[in-house]
Amino acid sequence: MRDLRLTAGRARLPALLLCAGLVLAGPVAGQDEARLVVSNETGEPLVTLPMAEGEGWCLEWNHSVEGFAVLDCYRHSDGRMVLERSHLPDFAAGLDHVPGRGRQVSDGEGGYWIEDLDEPVPGNAYRLRVGGPAVDHRLVVDDERISLSRLAADQPVTVRLVSPE
Structure with a gap:
């Protein structure tokens, strides 16, 4: 009777060598493109998303x-x-347009967009104290929503755009 463990091990050897060759041959996927990273207070990444030039x-x-x-x-x-812009559905407390900072445009539903802000974020990063479940801070990329409140409610995080080296 043949030792199946040895046969299975030999069958895996080419796959292992191929994987090792891929790792040694080039950078890890995603390291050659910009990324949006949300990290906790100790610097541990909570969310990492590819963010190509021009994406938002x-x-x-x-x-x-x-x-x-x-x-x-x-x-x-x-x-x-x-x-780039902000959407405010109402003129509630703290939500008003500052003249000279972008332009206010109706959203057609009683709220408004502040367009043409075009304000670079210093250091490509900002700190955010994530709100609890009622506030539910979330990242929106295309149609996907990632709840930061589920990951780090009531904790400080850093939202950073990391460019490739």
């Missing part, structure tokens, strides 16, 4: 008094994190 994302949260969703939308532009 939003930070969405529920207003602490009114409960409706507010959006700040960013774009990867020439290696920089740039605040």
Whole structure:
């Protein structure tokens, strides 16, 4: 009777060599492109998303008094994190347009967008104290929503655009 463990081990050897060759041949996937990284206070990544030049994302949260969703939308532009626009569904506490900072445009539903902000974020990063479940801070990329509140409620995080080296 043949030793099946030895046969199985020999069958895996080419696959292992192929994997080792791929690792040695080039960079790990994703290291040659920019990434959006949300990390906790100790620097541990909680979320890492590829973010190619020209792509964008939003930070969405529920207003602490009114409960409706507010959006700040960013774009990867020439290696920089740039605040592009914000959506405010109401003129609730703390939500008003500052003249000279972008332009206010109706959203057609009683709220408004502040367009053309085009403000580079210093150091391509900002700190955020993530709200609890009622606030539910979340990243929005295309149609995907990632709840930061599920990952780090009531904790500080850093949202950073990391460019390839």
